[in-house]
Amino acid sequence: MTRRFQNIIIGAGHNGLACAAYLSRAGQSVLVLEASDVIGGAARNRDLAPGVTVSPGAHLLHAMPADLMRELNLSEHDLSLAATDLNTVSLAVNGEAITFDGDTVTGSAVSDADKAAYVRFNKDMHRFTKALGPALEKLAPEIAIETWKQRLDLMGLGWSIRKLGRYHMREFLRIIGMNFYDLLDEYFENPQMKAAIAMDALWGGEWGARSMGSVLTYLYRMAGYARNGDVGIAQPKGGMGAVSAAIAKAAKAAGTDIRTGARVKQILVENDHAVGVELETGERIEADRVISNADPKQTFMKLVSPDHLDTGFVRQIKNLRARGKAGKLHLVLSSAPKFKGVDTVNLGSRMIIAPTMDEIELAFNPSKYKKYPTAPVLEIIMPSVNDESIASDGRHLLSAVVQYLPYDDTPDEEANRTAFLETVLDQLERYAPDIRKQIIEAELLTPRDIEREFGMTGGHWHHVELVFETFLFNRPIPALSRHTSPITDLYLCGAGCHPGGNVMGIAGRNAAQLILKGGK
Amino acid sequence: MTSIITNNERPLSERPILETPFYPSYKHLIQNDNYEEWAGYTTLASFADVGQEYFSVRNTCGVYDLCPMIKYDICGIDAERYMNRLITRNVKKLLPKRVTYTVWCDDKGHIIEDGTVFRLSATEFRLCCADRQIDWLMDCAIGYDLVITEVTDAIVGLAVQGPVSCKILKKTGFDGVEKLKIFQLESFSLNGYEVMVSRTGFTGDLGYELWTNAINAADLWETLFKAGKPHGIRMIGSEALDMLRIEAGLIMVDVEFMSCFHTVKYDRNRTPFELGLDWVVDMNKGHFIGRRALVEARQKGLKNKLVGIDIDWNKRADGALIYNSENCERQIGEVTSALWSPILKQNIALAYLDAPYFEGNNDMWVEVYMHRECKWEREVYKCRVTEKPFYNPDRKKLTPPLDL
Numbered sequence: 010m011t012r013r014f015q016n017i018i019i020g021a022g023h024n025g026l027a028c029a030a031y032l033s034r035a036g037q038s039v040l041v042l043e044a045s046d047v048i049g050g051a052a053r054n055r056d057l058a059p060g061v062t063v064s065p066g067a068h069l070l071h072a073m074p075a076d077l078m079r080e081l082n083l084s085e086h087d088l089s090l091a092a093t094d095l096n097t098v099s100l101a102v103n104g105e106a107i108t109f110d111g112d113t114v115t116g117s118a119v120s121d122a123d124k125a126a127y128v129r130f131n132k133d134m135h136r137f138t139k140a141l142g143p144a145l146e147k148l149a150p151e152i153a154i155e156t157w158k159q160r161l162d163l164m165g166l167g168w169s170i171r172k173l174g175r176y177h178m179r180e181f182l183r184i185i186g187m188n189f190y191d192l193l194d195e196y197f198e199n200p201q202m203k204a205a206i207a208m209d210a211l212w213g214g215e216w217g218a219r220s221m222g223s224v225l226t227y228l229y230r231m232a233g234y235a236r237n238g239d240v241g242i243a244q245p246k247g248g249m250g251a252v253s254a255a256i257a258k259a260a261k262a263a264g265t266d267i268r269t270g271a272r273v274k275q276i277l278v279e280n281d282h283a284v285g286v287e288l289e290t291g292e293r294i295e296a297d298r299v300i301s302n303a304d305p306k307q308t309f310m311k312l313v314s315p316d317h318l319d320t321g322f323v324r325q326i327k328n329l330r331a332r333g334k335a336g337k338l339h340l341v342l343s344s345a346p347k348f349k350g351v352d353t354v355n356l357g358s359r360m361i362i363a364p365t366m367d368e369i370e371l372a373f374n375p376s377k378y379k380k381y382p383t384a385p386v387l388e389i390i391m392p393s394v395n396d397e398s399i400a401s402d403g404r405h406l407l408s409a410v411v412q413y414l415p416y417d418d419t420p421d422e423e424a425n426r427t428a429f430l431e432t433v434l435d436q437l438e439r440y441a442p443d444i445r446k447q448i449i450e451a452e453l454l455t456p457r458d459i460e461r462e463f464g465m466t467g468g469h470w471h472h473v474e475l476v477f478e479t480f481l482f483n484r485p486i487p488a489l490s491r492h493t494s495p496i497t498d499l500y501l502c503g504a505g506c507h508p509g510g511n512v513m514g515i516a517g518r519n520a521a522q523l524i525l526k527g528g529k
Numbered sequence: 530m531t532s533i534i535t536n537n538e539r540p541l542s543e544r545p546i547l548e549t550p551f552y553p554s555y556k557h558l559i560q561n562d563n564y565e566e567w568a569g570y571t572t573l574a575s576f577a578d579v580g581q582e583y584f585s586v587r588n589t590c591g592v593y594d595l596c597p598m599i600k601y602d603i604c605g606i607d608a609e610r611y612m613n614r615l616i617t618r619n620v621k622k623l624l625p626k627r628v629t630y631t632v633w634c635d636d637k638g639h640i641i642e643d644g645t646v647f648r649l650s651a652t653e654f655r656l657c658c659a660d661r662q663i664d665w666l667m668d669c670a671i672g673y674d675l676v677i678t679e680v681t682d683a684i685v686g687l688a689v690q691g692p693v694s695c696k697i698l699k700k701t702g703f704d705g706v707e708k709l710k711i712f713q714l715e716s717f718s719l720n721g722y723e724v725m726v727s728r729t730g731f732t733g734d735l736g737y738e739l740w741t742n743a744i745n746a747a748d749l750w751e752t753l754f755k756a757g758k759p760h761g762i763r764m765i766g767s768e769a770l771d772m773l774r775i776e777a778g779l780i781m782v783d784v785e786f787m788s789c790f791h792t793v794k795y796d797r798n799r800t801p802f803e804l805g806l807d808w809v810v811d812m813n814k815g816h817f818i819g820r821r822a823l824v825e826a827r828q829k830g831l832k833n834k835l836v837g838i839d840i841d842w843n844k845r846a847d848g849a850l851i852y853n854s855e856n857c858e859r860q861i862g863e864v865t866s867a868l869w870s871p872i873l874k875q876n877i878a879l880a881y882l883d884a885p886y887f888e889g890n891n892d893m894w895v896e897v898y899m900h901r902e903c904k905w906e907r908e909v910y911k912c913r914v915t916e917k918p919f920y921n922p923d924r925k926k927l928t929p930p931l932d933l
Contacts, residue, residue: 280815281816281821310671310672314672315614315671315672315673316610316613316614316815316816317816318816319635319636319818319819319821320635320636320665320668320669320671320818321635321636321637322636323668323671323672324668324671327671495821
């Protein structure tokens with residue numbers, strides 16, 4: 010006998026699982042349908058080689074709210090952190106690495122003025138993050154002032170900015186739409202230092218340091234640190250899959266059913282209501298409501314028939330930007346690599362290859378024209394240094410985010426990937442001269458590969474570009490900014506919604522809370 | 530996957546104004562060079578005397594050149610689903626070889642255009658309208674498998690309207706045309722080529738529209754006019770057509786409503802309900818574009834609505850404002866189209882009235898400005914809401930038509 014569920018959630022990514030956990034804990038019946046054979050979405054594990062576990066999507070945890078982890082008892086569900094508060098080390102070809110540790114920045118090339126400016130910079134950014142932060146945890150405010158609730162929501166956001174005080178409010182409003190390149194020029198003189206900080210505004214997106222609104226995306230990242238307790242940039246024990254596994258355990262403990270290998274073909278709509286889903290196998294499962302953790306483009310251009318949608322709406326969805334520019338590099342190494350200027354203590358840090366902000370722009374430019382950069386920028390971690398369970402037999406795993414790659418749908422995709430892997434290794438070799446000799450296994454995932462593996466349109470981490478015009482009530486489009494959709498009982502709970510991507514689970518939690526309050 | 534075929538060798542903006550394929554045939558009838566441009570073609574506002582042209586349709590047979598009418602062929606396995614979402618009427622109820630009048634709306638339920646949909650077969654439709662729609666049709670096609678072809682230049686059309694139109698068509702060679710019911714279409718063979726005849730029109734009278742490939746234009750015109758000559762057939766221009774459509778209570782884009790793509794002021798957008806077109810909106814057929822907004826609009830109720838009014842006295846009330854009292858205290862509406870109807874001997878107009886006046890009101894006053902011997906004068910006449918269409922002869926629907 011088929012059991013009827015109140016909720017079907019499409020996609021067992023961390024947001025879908027978080028949404029399921031919250032709904033189940035409130036007594037609702039939930040069925041999570043996952044297309045692939047493993048749960049976790051972009052926060053998952055897989056074996057790269059026997060005995061080597063890689064996190065092929067996200068590889069660090071830095072934005073999940075401490076209260077969410079507490080509410081779902083993730084530590085009781087076997088989530089532990091192998092390392093917290095990772096330092097950031099900006100690598101240099103000449104060995105003059107710069108280390109960022111809290112407010113302290115060290116490095117032979119860093120002037121005293123820059124060291125002082127870094128303290129001041131962090132203080133300013135934390136102040137602004139605090140003003141923005143609450144809005145990035147709650148439901149997006151509505152652009153309407155018809156009810157007192159709507160007025161208060163908007164006033165709350167306005168007030169949190171106003172209460173910065175006259176000077177800082179003006180400063181906030183001056184910089185919020187600005188590009189990060191210019192702002193960093195105002196604070197610092199060391200080009201390598203500026204580039205390392207700049208990249209924290211740029212990971213995953215289709216934008217460079219000179220792009221408008223990159224200050225906002227930096228604050229977005231800072232807001233993640235602010236809400237995650239004292240965890241900072243953390244590495245979960247056992248890989249990012251452990252995060253999803255813990256949320257899944259919490260959900261299951263509360264009664265959620267999870268089915269893997271169940272690819273949804275379409276969302277069934279009757280009389281303007283979502284009534285269930287049809288799987289690729291032809292199986293139909295009915296439910297009171299359907300919650301899609303798939304990105305908005307997939308949800309509305311593939312899973313819902315246009316018969317149920319208005320053309321202006323479809324046009325907005327079609328024109329959403331979802332062109333991921335981040336690739337992933339995974340190397341199995343025979344032994345610990347040696348990076349210039351990095352001692353063994355810092356090998357477990359987050360290492361950045363981004364010599365100057367101009368070189369970031371130069372790496373970004375070709376990707377706009379479907380070409381690969383000659384000197385990519387990288388965020389490198391060595392998960393096996395902090396967590397021995399990642400690689401056995403003394404081997405090591407190097408995991409790196411590589412930017413900027415085009416979404417390559419040309420016939421030369423294979424050859425381009427092979428050639429670009431060499432480009433990336435050449436770049437690595439400049440900073441770790443012996444690394445090629447240590448490579449046992451190498452894998453490069455392009456945005457297109459990421460789309461194939463995780464199902465996110467365009468291989469975009471954030472599902473939909475996370476820029477100024479797709480923030481708050483505009484994310485992904487105004488009509489979808491509060492998890493509801495034009496079709497009654499069809500909800501969104503993924504990174505395409507406010508507040509956006511990174512492994513944080515807020516969109517899933519907000520969607521669940523909205524549904525529990527009765528929808529609208 | 531949808532493909533779009535427009536057959537325009539160069540951008541329309543660079544194209545000179547064209548003569549229609551019928552132009553060489555009727556050129557000799559043009560007496561007053563009263564031309565106007567319509568969708569890239571020259572058309573005639575009148576050939577000679579507007580009154581005679583008007584009366585040819587009401588008394589004998591008038592012919593209007595429809596070539597510039599924008600025509601899209603929408604074909605494919607998804608065509609029915611596509612059309613059903615595009616327009617407000619239920620396409621599933623539209624059988625092959627039938628035509629329907631409809632409007633289509635944007636997401637907000639505001640009218641983009643009105644026009645006619647010809648269902649040529651289960652999977653083939655032709656959409657006819659006054660303005661080009663290709664961007665909208667393309668965006669509507671996202672997610673559908675069909676081919677949209679603009680056939681405006683390829684297919685020519687003649688509207689043959691009036692009490693003896695059926696007789697003339699029979700004499701032209703369309704055997705069995707009298708069996709066509711209103712809004713029905715059929716293909717005929719004439720002099721070795723195919724002509725599609727639909728019992729449709731914009732005059733509120735008995736009438737047909739003939740459609741064929743552009744290369745047959747000259748022969749079709751010659752054959753038709755040869756057969757019609759003894760029966761008083763006459764070319765008519767758009768001025769006469771405008772009189773006829775007002776009597777028939779038919780609305781016109783840019784007169785009764787603006788396409789929501791062309792409005793600047795948001796409150797100028799119109800829902801079908803405001804135009805009194807509830808009967809073309811099937812709210813129960815499932816989703817169509819703008820439906821959710823229209824459900825909301827219907828709940829909110831109408832602020833104003835287009836109705837027919839009948840005005841005392843005989844001066845045309847073009848563009849006149851309507852008031853609640855004789856001393857014009859409060860404006861309650863305005864006239865969009867006005868006519869002193871020659872056949873009804875009545876001063877009629879289409880007008881927007883505010884709620885609740887459109888429900889029916891006998892105590893309204895219309896303010897008319899008149900230019901009399903180089904002096905502007907203002908008159909206030911009483912008017913009342915009246916039934917539309919103003920003129921609705923039985924012969925419009927009678928099948929077979931009377932053999933006059």
